[in-house]
Each structure stands twice: as structure tokens, then as C-alpha cells.
Amino acid sequence: MVLDWLLGMIVLLVKLGLILGALLFGAAYLVWAERKFLARLQIRLGPNRAGKFGLLQPIADAMKMLTKEDLVPDGADTFVFKLAPVVVAVTAMLMFAVVPVAPDLVLFGRSIPMVIADLNVGLLFIFALSSLGVYGVALGGWASNSKFALLGGIRGAAQMISYELALGLSLVPVVMLAGSMSLTEIVAAQERVPFIILQPISFAIFVISAMAESKRIPFDLPEAENELGAGFHTEYSGMRFGLFFIGEYVHIQVLGALTAVFFLGGWRGPLLPPVIWLVLKIIFVALIMIWIRGTLPRLRYDQLMALGWKVLIPAALVNIVLTGVLILLV
Amino acid sequence: MPTLTIDNRPVTVPDGTKVITAAEQLGIMIPRFCYHPALGSVGACRVCAVGFKEGPIKGVEMSCMVDAQEGMVVATDDPDAVDLRKHVIELLMLHHPHDCPVCDEGGHCLLQDMTISGGHGRRRYAGAKRTHLDQDLGPLVQHEMNRCIQCYRCSRFYQQFCGYRDLGVTGIGTRVYFGRSEPGTLESPFSGNLTDICPTGVYTDKPSRFYGRRWDYERAPSVCIHCSLGCSLTVSARYRKAVRHEARFNAQVNGHFICDRGRYAYAYASQPERPRDALIAGRPATLAQAATQMSERLAAIEKGTGPDGIALMGSARSSLETQALLARLHSEKGWRTPCFSADDAATRVVSSALNTLNATNTIALTEIEGADTVLLVGADPIGEAPMLALALRQAQRDGSRIITVDPRPVTLPCAHDHIAVSGDDLATAVAHLIIGALEPSREIALDADQQDRFKTLKQETRDIPAAAELRAIGHALTTAWRPAFVCGTTVPDPDVPPLMGLLQALVQTSCMWSGLFFPLPGANTFGAHCLGGSDALFEPLLAAVEAGQVKALVVVENDLFSEYPDQQRLAAALESLELLVVMDCVPSAITARADIFLPTQTIYEAGGHYLNNEGRLQVATPVIAGGLSIMDTGGGNHPPREFREDIPGGTPRPAWQYVAGLATGETDPPDVKPLLDEALTAGVADGERVSLPSASREWPSIERIGAGPEGDAGGLTLIESAATFGSEPLAAFSTVLAELTPLFGVTVHSETAQRLGWRAGDRIVIPDSAPALEVVVTLDDRAAPGVLLVPRRIGIDRTALRRYMAHLLAE
């Protein structure tokens, strides 16, 4: 009994370590990839000074951020100011806890699930964390005692609340098709056909809302640098700024993973090992997002709100009704 | 008072004003080359053309040639006039060389300004340019005749204004040439003004040649301290070095010009030998060490012998600040009254002269230009105060009669009557003038007491050879409308100034205007007199030093050896002192003997207030912060690349700061303004005269009139008097002026020379002189017989000279 518990604990810790390591490594090199890919889209070279192809650039950046002075602005709410980046980074990383990276692994006769926590409300868990992530943005902006940061924070909060609804509604058909909110189950339900084929509208809504959730171009109003300095993290420096950065890029990976899980069949794929397939899908989604960043201009605030409330939510509702009807008929 | 309209603005000007001057009053600068306010109009250059629209004259005319008249409407931007100006400038520029980059006038060149503002930007003339060969005009003025635009300003200034003949004009047409008949040093001591007055670069300043451009210069208004007149200067400095003096217009003092002594005297401030570090017993020390040791040792001496054991020695070339603080030091600490000159004879004359001045009889230098008769007694303007000679020249040009009464053969750049009177007879000569002035019928105007005194004067006055002539002049003075009386303060004895005052007071009753003018020995002698310096004589001080009563002497900016005749006695006395403190900005015989030496700033660094010979307060603004010039620190090459907080050679402080430190024990300079007000008894603004006593109705004391000459009437007298170059202690450091200083010589009447067996050009070696002294004999029959005349010069062995003269007398 105790041995079991201990073994379970060790396996859990190993999984946690692997996933966290992969996530952080991924975040660092996603930054590099984004800079490199974006540069090529803009006919530039991108980072190429630190190491071959600039591959050591993330390490250089990390060292830079770690050694930079940690500034707390005068008049800032110190506790909240220090809490905000932690919230952003932690919620982003926690989301990965429910993502299955591979089918169960059988080792020494024991079946080890390749997911940290297979919650039956996994999908809701993701929403919960995503809605908590808003606090990081809003509080960081508010606690900086700077008008630019505050404006960025308010924009972030409003944008994330608005798009969370669309995000949630876009996944209802998926849940309806899979009959479960557990991510493992959802992956299992796509054994034959990935949901992207069954639910293209849901997929579109999900991707758009997810990008808005992660505050990326064209939805980067909270940090619109030509209006607000750097938005909600204007006043941050050093590793606190780094945490916001890590949060953002972990978030991108999580979104890639979720897209893969919900619509692209998760770890499923021919020939290659399942984990590789998941990673490839995550990279694919990330590259698409960078491509979008390199192509589209930032939306105006009213356009952002109109798109969310007037297009995405009604479309999602209609989609739910249609899916329900089809399920009943088929 | 006609009212005319220039460029739509009305202006009312006095009768006889030229239109160009009227426009100036409105701030409109009509282009000009030949016109100069001091020289007047000739209409030679044709660039001041303006359009006359309405009124008595119509069309394009030269604004410098037309008197302003009622109802004139003038347009300076009249198209015809502008067109004419443009073409005239193009014509003037036909032969002008292409050398602005290497021309020293570039940057403040009237021709450059007028060419560009006149609209002539590109030369169309393709032919060969006329050229001229240049002349060597001596060490002060550089000649570059190619640049000439034939405005005639130089020859008009040199010949008409100054009265010298050696520079003029020859040739016709484009071949007009301005120069001397043979190359050679210009004779006029006002030649430097050519560089100011030339609108282009024909005459440029030679000592500052190629040094810098006007726009790079740090410039500040200043005062000339090289004679007592206090002419206004603009000082130009660059790279911590004063390199040029220019005349600054001052309607009361110097007008538009200055003399060459004042213009080229600045070299002392940047000479390599200038002491820039404090010395204790001849060894370099920091300023703080020297100052501390000075106050400690002075305190010790004060404790030992009482405040009487410390004596103060000021100077006539120090600023009023320094002098006032010395007086304050005396009143605070009870040390001996400061003495400001080692020449007691001169101090006595100055004292009696300045006591003669009052609020109504003092006149300014430019007022002399308006006099119709000028009487000079014991004054040699060219040597003592050159700008006075220029003022006399202007008076003479207006028809004034100039009379000089002097033992010296006074030369002036204008016609004048000279009466040679032996030095001791000057008072008697003035008494004869008074008798002449009063003789006919004026006695009646005097009250009984005055009549008595006049009778005594008449009886007691000795007869002298020129008596009849003098009486005639005295009589003539009573018919003058505007007589001016100039009296020197170095050659006459102390009785002369009060007598001149009496003469002026007598003449005053019958003329429109008259006044007294006393050239003084030093730049700030008036200031020293105001601070009580005339009461403290040097002889008693020296006696006290010799007697051991005075243990310490503080000498501020004064080289006693250049003033006190007996060098050996002075040296011995200084040797006996316990402590000799010297503060000065130039090296001198006394700085070498100082126990503690403190370097002081010059007028360029410290600025200061000065009272000129008529008591006019003038301010010199500091130009530079001090320190060795970059030219010196770099050794002629590029400036060194060392970086430090202090300026190399920037140790010197203003002398008054040291004195203030002694008085208050603080090294921070106290506010000297209240002290100055105290010294001047009232707040006097810059350029105003200090308040002088009101005119007294008293007949001055004239007891010594009848005393007659001291010693044998047939004996010899030695007169040491100031020369234009070489006498003034600061200007003597200028190497360019040293080139102009003639050989040291003695001037005597041919009769006297015959008696002594001398011939013109003889060289007399003065025995036992150190350094060896050789004197050249010059004969001049305009000198008084029996007078041996030598120029005052620094660094000559005056003791040996006097001994030799005494030896001559004994034979």
C-alpha cells in the first residue's frame, strides 16, 4: 500500500519534472523560433549572433533577465505587483496537467497514464485556470501604478472575459461528440476521425478565441506597444518580466496542445511515436500563430469586441444547436 | 531741430545732423565705408546712397553728405539706391583679392558685411586685378594694400585727425596708394587705430596677427590702466590669453580712439615669466600654505611689536577694490596707514592737485576738444597721457590756441606755443600768468582781502626770463571764451596746481566755460587719494623700517624699485625687514626679495573699479577665468590631453581677496560693494564722476611763491618724466612696445650741452651702474636750459644716474 503510494508519487514527480522541463525548454526555444520565423517572413535573418543560427540566444536572454535589476515602481502595490507574474506563469503551466501526451504506458506490468492528472472535468479545469490567468494581467497592470500598465490591464481583463465565453461555447460540441470532459476521453473519441473534420466551425472559433486569450497579434491590445509602452508589463523588469514572457510562451504551447487534443486527434498519428506527434502538432499550431502574427495587423478595440460578441458567440451558439440536432438525427 | 521721416519712422535731430546719423538714431544702419562719426563725411565711397522721396531734396543722394532737413522723407530701401549701392560695391570689389580666409579682418570686416548685405555675391569681373606692393609699417600695423577700397579713412585719420604726416595717399584712379613714402615704422603713437578704422583688411593688428577670429574671442568691456585717463577698451581674449585691445566708444573720455600704449600693453598678463605660484622664501608652495603662513607670521609680529610693526603698501595701478580693502585692513587691524606710492614728490603734487578740484572746475577729456585756449603747465601729454594730445589736436583743428609751459621740450601733434621754464620756476610762471590775467582792471572785482593777497603775490613773484611773455598770455586768457587748464602732477612742485586753480577761478568770471584737467601718475591715483593715500608718505615709512619699528611690510601690486629713486637704500631697508609679503601679477625687483609671495590676477581675470584722473568711476569686466594659455600648456602644438579639475596656472586670485583674507580671516571674498560705496562716500554709477567738494571762494595758500629755486640758479636739474613707451610699469612688459621704445637718452639744451662738453649723439657711460647704463645725448633747444631730461624707465640703475648727475653738478 505504502509502496504503491510511494511509487505513484515517484512516477508523478518524474512526469511533472519531464513536462515542466519540456514546457520551459519549449517556451525558451519557441521565443527563438518565433524571432527566427518572423524574421524570415519579413525577409530578415533574425537572431544569429549567439551560437550557430542564434541557438544560444534563449540562454543569453535568460542570463540577461536573471541579472537585470529587479525594479518595483514607486507607489506600486508591492505584494500584488510581485504576485501578478507568478499567477500568469503558474496558471499557464498548470493547464498542461490535464493534457494527455501519449497513450498509457505499460511498464513492469503497471499501466502508467501519460497525463499528470486525468480529471473528469479536465476541460473545465482548463477554463478555470484560464479565467484565473486574467488576474495576473489585470493585477499586474493595476499594481504598477502606471497609466499605461493600468490601461493594458483593463484591456486584458475585458478581452479575456469576452473571449472566454466564445472559447467555452466552441468546445461544447466537442464535449457533446466525445461525451466527456476528460481530455483523455476526448482524445480517445477521435480514434477514427479528428474533430477538425466534424467540427470545422468549432475549430475556427476555438483558434480565434484561443489566440485572443493568449493576447497575441492580432489581439495584442493589452500590450499594444505603440499605444501603451508595453501594456500591463510596462513597469516590469528582470525575471518578473521574464515570468510574464514564460507565461505567454507556455500558454502558446498549451494552446497548441489543446488544439491538438480537441481537434487534431491529440497524440494520434501514424509511424512516429505519439509524443512526437503531439509535439509536431504543437509546433505546427505555434508556427501558424507566428505566421498570423507576421501577417495581420492589430484589431481596433471596437473591432475586437464586435468580433467576439457579434460573430463568434452567436456562431458558437448556432453551432451547438446544429451539433445537437445532428447528434439526435444520426 | 528738423523732423524727418526715414523708412516711415519720424525722427527729430539737431541742426546740422547728417541723414546717415539720423538713421542711426532709429537703429537703421545705412551702409558706409568712408563715413566715420569722428572723421566726418567726404562722400568718397558712394555706398551710403538712399532715396529722398519728398522734401527739399529728391532722388538718390549720399546720406552722409546731406544735412537732415524738415520734411524730408527718406527711403533706405529705395530700389534705385539699392541698385546703386549694389553696383558701387561691385566696383569696389573689382580688385579686392580672394584672401578672406587668410585675412585677419575676416569676421569683423565692414566690407564683408556690406558686400553680402549689399547683394553682391559673385564676381563678374574676369580681367586681371590691380595689385600693390605692401610696406613694413613697424611692429604694430600690418599693411596689405591689395585689399584697399579707397575710402580715405586712414589718411584722414592719420593726417587730419592725429596730425602726423608720415602716412598718406599717392596716385590717381585705380592706382591710389595709401602708405608711407618709404617703408618704416609709423611715427604716430595712435597708429593702432588704423586697424580699427579701416573698413577692410588693409591695416590689421600685427601682434594679434592670425591668432583668432572675432567670433571666437571672449570679449568684455574694460578700462585701460596704462595711464590715468582711463580710456574705455574692449578686450578680446582667446584660449585664456588676452590678445587684443580695441577702443570702445566713450563720449566723455576717449571718444572713438585709444593710444598705442593702451592698445598693445596687454602682453604682461600672458608673459611666460608671469609668476603664477605662491612662493615661501623663494620656494613654490600652495596658495593655502602661503596664505596661512602669511597670516600666522603677521599675527606673531603684531603680537611682538604691536600693530604699528606692520606696514601696508598699495599701488596706483590696483583696482579700487584692492585699495579699499587695504584701507579697511588698516582700520580693522590698526596696522600702519597704507601708502600707495613710493614717489613722495608726486604724491604731494597729486594731493594738492586733487584738493584743488571741485565739482564745478573739473572737466572731462573730450571737453578739452571744445576749448578755444588750452594752457598746459608741466604736462607732457604724449608721454604722460597720450590721448590728451589727441584731444588737444582736435581743439587745435577747431582753431584753439595751445600753450605749453614746461621745462621739457613738449612735442604735440599740433601747432602750439612753447615756453621753456625751468622746473623750479613753474610756480613762478603760473604766478606771472595770474598777474597777467589780473593786471588791467580786474583788481576792482576783488575784495579788500583778496587785493592784499594779490599785492603780495605781485611783490613776491620773482622775475624769470619768460615773464613778459607769460603775462601777455595771462592777459590773453581773459579774452578766451572756453579756456582749459591742464597741469601735470609729476614735474611741477605742489604749489603749481593750486595756482592753476586760482588762475582758472579768475578766468572763470569772464568766460563761458573753463576747467582744470590734471593727468595723474597712475591709473588709480585718484582712488588712492580718495582713500587717504595722499596723507601717508613713503619716506617716513622707510625711515621706520630702517629704525626697526616696522617689522613686516605687505606690498600689494607695487614695484617699489620702479618708483623709489634710491635703489640701494630701499634694498637695504627691505633686507632689514622680518617679513616682506608681496602680492603681484608681474615679476619685478621686489617679488624676488619677498619672503612670502602671492600671485594676483590681472584686470582681465579679476576686473575691478577704477577712478580716472577726473574722478570718473569705471568698471572693468573680467574677460577670462585665468590660467596659462592653451598656447603655453600645449607648447605651440595641440593642447595636452590631460584632464584635471583646476586650470593649469590658474592659482592667482584677485589681490583684494588676499587682503580681505587678512582683514577678516576668511578666504572667501567678502562683498566689496559696500566697501566701495564707503570709499567713494556715495554710490556712484559706472561712468559717473565721484562727488567732489563744491567750489570754495577762498584764495588758495600761496606762501611758497617767492621762495625761488632751490640751490644755485645756474645749476643743473634732473627731470625724470614719463615717456610714451617704456615708462608705464605694465606696458613695459610688452615686447612689441619695447621695439618702439627709443634708446635710453638724456635730452639737454644745446647751451647746457656746451657747458658740459657734450655733443649730440654722445654716449655717456654711467660709472658704477648695475646693470651697466649708457646714455645717449640728444640736444633740443626747446628744453629749458640747465635741465637734464631722462625718460622714466624700469630696470635702469637710477641711483647711479642720480649720483652721476650730482657729480656733474659738483664740478
Added chain:
Amino acid sequence: MTQDPSQLKGKSLPPPRETSGAEALKALVTGFATTLKHLGRRPITEQYPEEKRELPARSRARIILTRDPDGAERCVACYLCSAVCPVSCISMQSIEGQGGRRMAAWFRINFGRCIYCGLCEEACPTSAIQLTPDYEHCQRAILKSVYEKEDLLVDHCGKDPDYNFYRHAGVATEGLDKGRHEKEAPPVNVRSNMP
């Protein structure tokens, strides 16, 4: 939410054109296609220390002091360049050199301050000071950016190969007396009476 700004100002601008869905889609596709096309293009970045571009001859960078065709220094230290310099990076001292020529005793340009505006070159009356395309003179020690006359002087005439100021100036110099410059008549004989 969307409000035509023209209504706010009371001015009538043409109404915004309605975009149809097809057009919008086409625009989106075109945009993505364009960026995708760029992905395959060669980057235009010039990698500076490795790749150096040859600058045009008239580009403005490091300043030199040229010599005239006879090999003498052209600079006459007239102070025009230091006067015109907007950042005051030029300083010099003029002296009288050989044969009455005016020249610079020292001439210093602080390239730490120089903004390469070329005004000095424009102001120079003797074509002495010229700007060259050599832009690589950064220094780690700031004092190394201060160039003296010896560092600035070159052995050629720069962009103006023929000009010699002293052949035109009209001032007498060693070997070139009055009246012997270009377009000059021989000196006037002032003693002549001929009209």
C-alpha cells in the same frame, strides 16, 4: 460602436466602403500568401562586420585634411569650419607658417562629437577639409576619437585635384609675390606719374 469620424467633425467624408465577405477572404488569403512568399526569399539583411558595403565616393564620414597639388597643406586655419560646426568638434590654432603663409599650428577634430553633417567641408574656402566614405573608426577609448592634424593630414588632393588657394589668393607668399597670382596685373608703380 463604429462611428464614422466625419460625423463627429461635421465634415462629410465619403462613407466607408462596404466590404463583402468574398473580398475580405481574398484580402486575408493575399496577406497570408504574401508573407508566405517572403519566407522563401533571401534575407536582405547585411551582416555588417562580415559584409561591408562600398559607400559612394561622396558619402560623408571620416574627415581628412588634404594637400594642394604642390604637396603643401591646404588648410589656412581660417576658423570657418570650426565656426560653422554645429557641435563644435573642430578646434585649431592658426600661426604664420613658412613664407608668410597662414597655417594651422594644431588642428583637432573630436570624432566623438562629429555628426558628419559636412558643413565644414562646405564652408572650407581652400578645399582642405573633406569628408571621406571611411566610416569605420569607432574606438573603445574615447580619447582615441580625437584626431590631431597629423592624423587628419593625407598625401593627396581629395575630391578637388587642381585647386591651390595660394595661386588665387593675392597675398604674397614665399615664391609667389604680389602680381604673380592667377588673373593679376603686375604691381602698380606708385611713383609713376603716367596717367
Added chain:
Amino acid sequence: MTVYSLLFYLLSLLTLAATAMAVTRRHMVHAVLYLVLSFFGTALLFYLLGAPLLAALEVIIYAGAIMVLFLFIIMMIRVEKEDDRFFPFLQWWPALLISGGFLAGLLALSREDLVRQPGMTVAQALPQVFGIHLFRDHWLAIEIASLLLLIALVGVLHLSRRRRADAIEEAP
């Protein structure tokens, strides 16, 4: 005492403490943060008691949406800084009264069960089961609630409708 009951008491303590802090904070943002913490604790309690769906909903709706709105409003309005003064008694006694009554009622309800084992058995409310329970047994209440919400939605739309087409509206 099992690990679960230990967790339960710890979480309860945390929730109570956070709530108390939320009530007493004068700084509104801090109060909101403590309330969020309190909701978080509640959610964990739900999860501990076998209702993961409720736990997730608690976090999503209360902590994630409603409190963010609160925070949003606090950030938008300018809150004048007040000195850290406790509520006056005048504001305290109704709260005390109500909570006292509430406590009394609770005690009365659970009087008999105080000494015995808790009646609740550990059960898992799976989302599916929960959904079926909700929509099958309580469909009427759900429909009424949704109707109410629809009416509210329509009302809001009506109220925020632009009066005139050309009315000048300030862009956010």
C-alpha cells in the same frame, strides 16, 4: 483522522480566514483578492467532497468571472484612499445579528448529528450524472432560470440600445 479530513479542516480554516480578511480589508483590491482565495478554498472543498464539476464551476464563474468584473470596476473607478479604520459599530451589529441567527439555525439543524459520524458518504458527482440529474429532475427550475436570464438579457439589450442612429457615442 484521515488525510482527507485533515485537508478538509485546513481548507476550511483557510477559507474562513480568507473570508474574514476579505470582509475586514479597507483596500478593495486586496479584499477582492482575499475573496478569490476564499472561493478557491470553497472550490477545493467541493472537490474534496466529491463534486469536481461544482469545484470547477465555482472557480470559473465566481473566482474567474464575477470577481474579475468586480476587480474591473474597482480599477476603473477612482477609489479615494481611506484611512485604515474599522467599521463603526453601527455597521457591525446587523451583520452580527444576521450571522448569529444563521449560526443558531445551523446548530439547531445539526444538533443531533454533532456527536455522530457525518451522514455524508464520499460520493463522486460525475459531470454526466450531475447533468442528467439537473436536466431530468429539475428541468422546470432550469427553464425558469434560463427564461429569467433571457428576460434580463433582452432588458439589457433594450436599455443599452442607441436612442438615435446618429447619436454621438464615445468610443471606449
